[in-house]
Amino acid sequence: MPISAHPSIVVLTGAGISAESGLATFRDQGGLWEGHSIEDVATPEGFARNPDLVNDFYNQRRREAKLARPNSAHNALAALENAWDGDFLLVTQNVDELHEKAGSKRVLHMHGRLNSALCYECGSHQHWEDDLDQGCFCQSCTRASLRPDIVWFGEMPYDMDAIGTALGGADLFISIGTSGTVYPAAGFVAEAAHHGARTVEINLESTHNPLFSDCRQGSASAMVPAFVRELLEAHR
Numbered sequence: 001m002p003i004s005a006h007p008s009i010v011v012l013t014g015a016g017i018s019a020e021s022g023l024a025t026f027r028d029q030g031g032l033w034e035g036h037s038i039e040d041v042a043t044p045e046g047f048a049r050n051p052d053l054v055n056d057f058y059n060q061r062r063r064e065a066k067l068a069r070p071n072s073a074h075n076a077l078a079a080l081e082n083a084w085d086g087d088f089l090l091v092t093q094n095v096d097e098l099h100e101k102a103g104s105k106r107v108l109h110m111h112g113r114l115n116s117a118l119c120y121e122c123g124s125h126q127h128w129e130d131d132l133d134q135g136c137f138c139q140s141c142t143r144a145s146l147r148p149d150i151v152w153f154g155e156m157p158y159d160m161d162a163i164g165t166a167l168g169g170a171d172l173f174i175s176i177g178t179s180g181t182v183y184p185a186a187g188f189v190a191e192a193a194h195h196g197a198r199t200v201e202i203n204l205e206s207t208h209n210p211l212f213s214d215c216r217q218g219s220a221s222a223m224v225p226a227f228v229r230e231l232l233e234a235h236r
Ligand code: APR
Pocket: 013, 014, 015, 016, 017, 019, 020, 025, 026, 027, 028, 031, 093, 094, 111, 176, 177, 178, 179, 180, 181, 182, 202, 203, 204, 205, 218, 219, 220, 221
């Protein structure tokens, strides 16, 4: 653990942390990219070609996410944020609200959120809990121009400046439940390591990324609470 009395922590989560809450991951067996084509449902071109197909894909995921409950890994991260006396930032690639449901406050959704809609005419974001279709109207410009507020391939993730600043000052970077295959998130460990942070990976299968100085292989619901206990003990 670094010298500073109040070390700064940056956590990155991926679909694996929500798997034990019943939400599908993308690249595991039976994952979302087995049954759907990224080009069709996760690109602006796919939405332009067939908006109904894309809206249906995210409507189904929104319904599932609404019913999902946080698991012990989400709860442990909320407890860590609450107990930590240094800076703490949780960056998630996930578009579900399980971190918020667990009580996490400082959460950045770099790939967007299922419970938000984006107007592709005026750019406004609005809270959205129900199914989205082409007949839905933007509350700001009143045009029927809403799309899922999801960052698709080829689009710029949200909050990258804040994330870059946090990584530059992190003493500890923890990556949980992500295959580390999609940039820019996949490059966060290199950024943190470059600035001297301790780097920890918690994942069902190791990604074998040598930039992680500490790899904990196992399910998030078991490994994250244990790691949080260890961290709080050591930092007492
Ligand atoms: N506990 C911990 N890790 C798990 C668990 C679990 N119970 N179940 C699966 N995992 C791990 C898998 O081993 C895998 O490495 O979670 C990872 C999930 O990887 P992906 O399915 O690729 O999901 P993710 O890394 O979040 O994908 C990143 O890709 O398609 C885009 O926008 C999408 O945000 C997503 C991004």
